[in-house]
Amino acid sequence: MNAPVPTSRPAADHDGLPQRDNENCGPHAVLRDRGQREVFCGLTGIVWLHRKIQDAFFLVIGSRTCAHLLQSAAGVMIFAEPRFATAVIDERDLAGLADVHDELDRVVGRLLERRPDIRMLFLVGSCPSEVIKLDLSRAAARLSGLHAPDVRILAYSGSGIETTFTQGEDACLAALVPGLPAAEAAPAPHSLMVVGALADVVEDQMRRMLVAFGIPNVQFLPPRRSRDLPSVGPGTLYLLAQPFLTDTARALEERGAQRIAAPFPLGVEGTTLWLNAAAEAFGVSPERFREVTMPGRNRATQALERYRTELAGKRISFFPDSQLEVPLARFLAREVGMVPVEIGSPYLHRQHLKEELELLPTGPLLSEGADVDRQLDRCREDRPDIVVCGLGLANPLESEGMTTKWSIELLFTPIQGYEQAADLAELFARPLIRRTKLVA
Numbered sequence: 494m495n496a497p498v499p500t501s502r503p504a505a506d507h508d509g510l511p512q513r514d515n516e517n518c519g520p521h522a523v524l525r526d527r528g529q530r531e532v533f534c535g536l537t538g539i540v541w542l543h544r545k546i547q548d549a550f551f552l553v554i555g556s557r558t559c560a561h562l563l564q565s566a567a568g569v570m571i572f573a574e575p576r577f578a579t580a581v582i583d584e585r586d587l588a589g590l591a592d593v594h595d596e597l598d599r600v601v602g603r604l605l606e607r608r609p610d611i612r613m614l615f616l617v618g619s620c621p622s623e624v625i626k627l628d629l630s631r632a633a634a635r636l637s638g639l640h641a642p643d644v645r646i647l648a649y650s651g652s653g654i655e656t657t658f659t660q661g662e663d664a665c666l667a668a669l670v671p672g673l674p675a676a677e678a679a680p681a682p683h684s685l686m687v688v689g690a691l692a693d694v695v696e697d698q699m700r701r702m703l704v705a706f707g708i709p710n711v712q713f714l715p716p717r718r719s720r721d722l723p724s725v726g727p728g729t730l731y732l733l734a735q736p737f738l739t740d741t742a743r744a745l746e747e748r749g750a751q752r753i754a755a756p757f758p759l760g761v762e763g764t765t766l767w768l769n770a771a772a773e774a775f776g777v778s779p780e781r782f783r784e785v786t787m788p789g790r791n792r793a794t795q796a797l798e799r800y801r802t803e804l805a806g807k808r809i810s811f812f813p814d815s816q817l818e819v820p821l822a823r824f825l826a827r828e829v830g831m832v833p834v835e836i837g838s839p840y841l842h843r844q845h846l847k848e849e850l851e852l853l854p855t856g857p858l859l860s861e862g863a864d865v866d867r868q869l870d871r872c873r874e875d876r877p878d879i880v881v882c883g884l885g886l887a888n889p890l891e892s893e894g895m896t897t898k899w900s901i902e903l904l905f906t907p908i909q910g911y912e913q914a915a916d917l918a919e920l921f922a923r924p925l926i927r928r929t930k931l932v933a
């Protein structure tokens with residue numbers, strides 16, 4: 494399974510410029526770049542979070558640009574009641590911040606009156622300077638006082654000043670943590686919290702297996718309904734389902750929870766190791782583990798077979814975007830034989846990615862941060878078979894004859910777990926097949 498991965502360049506190229514440096518990350522050398530980047534902002538997370546928490550509403554306090562981003566990313570269904578909206582703050586509002594707070598109170602009051610189904614309201618900050626000046630956390634606390642106990646109101650920032658779009662989910666989940674109910678104090682692990690938004694179908698599959706192991710009190714953050722917030726405290730073990738939840742993890746640990754170290758549940762191997770880490774933490778026997786997981790493992794291994802034929806030996810590069818890049822590269826290299834050339838990630842959390850980096854074949858250039866022009870130059874020189882990147886880079890690269898995959902699709906599609914392993918491989922096979930047909 495472990496494919497040899499050749500490299501087209503030294504693991505870390507140094508050109509002596511002050512804004513870049515190199516360091517080692519386990520067995521891998523890392524090129525760190527700090528320059529211009531091409532990523533969506535954290536507002537994008539609303540697109541999958543509003544589907545996940547079914548009685549929540551996301552009110553962006555932002556500009557017309559924010560409204561356009563959300564409308565085009567999420568689509569607007571005119572006959573449906575949307576669960577996100579933008580309160581547009583413009584320059585005139587700068588003159589009187591007090592009026593802005595009054596206006597916000599009015600907007601929230603009107604919204605909650607019209608939509609009694611809303612149980613949790615997120616005020617989502619953005620990056621225009623008019624919005625940064627607002628203290629949305631205080632506004633949320635004040636409004637919560639007015640609308641409790643029917644509606645809980647929280648605030649977080651989805652600003653484009655953060656490094657990447659998945660940080661929107663991290664900020665949202667971190668905002669939930671202080672309000673999680675306290676778990677009963679107990680010396681032994683008494684509950685498992687799976688942290689990170691998963692598609693409902695994936696959550697159901699994972700829950701079934703974790704419960705079948707005999708793990709007590711399996712909970713998910715975020716929950717599907719706001720009244721089902723998981724409890725937390727010493728004795729809560731948590732398992733990250735996504736690699737971009739730095740602030741959420743920190744907030745959970747401040748409440749006494751402990752992280753179960755594991756790779757992420759992408760592919761057969763990743764899912765097995767992820768489930769096994771939970772099983773070991775709760776003392777599940779190896780026999781029980783095998784009994785529960787074997788059917789899914791066998792199905793997934795078989796389903797992956799045809800994609801291995803299509804993808805083996807194909808060279809792939811990642812532009813830094815979702816923070817899923819390392820687990821994806823690990824899956825593609827080890828399970829379908831692809832050859833990662835460059836794995837760019839906006840941020841490499843050394844601790845959360847430790848198990849992933851140990852599995853990742855040595856050879857590809859690992860880069861952290863971004864200098865988009867330099868990486869474009871490297872990409873043109875490498876000419877990988879497929880490039881995983883943001884929407885803004887995909888069209889220009891396609892026009893240069895390269896095949897691309899939008900990284901944001903990996904957040905909108907169920908990709909974790911056994912039943913999704915082949916679908917994940919197919920996401921990479923499809924653009925390659927399309928390109929072959931176009932060329933033929």
Ligand code: SF4
Pocket residue numbers: 534535536555556558559560562618619620621651652653654
């Ligand atoms: S938050 Fe900032 S980057 Fe995102 S859409 Fe609004 S203005 Fe643009």
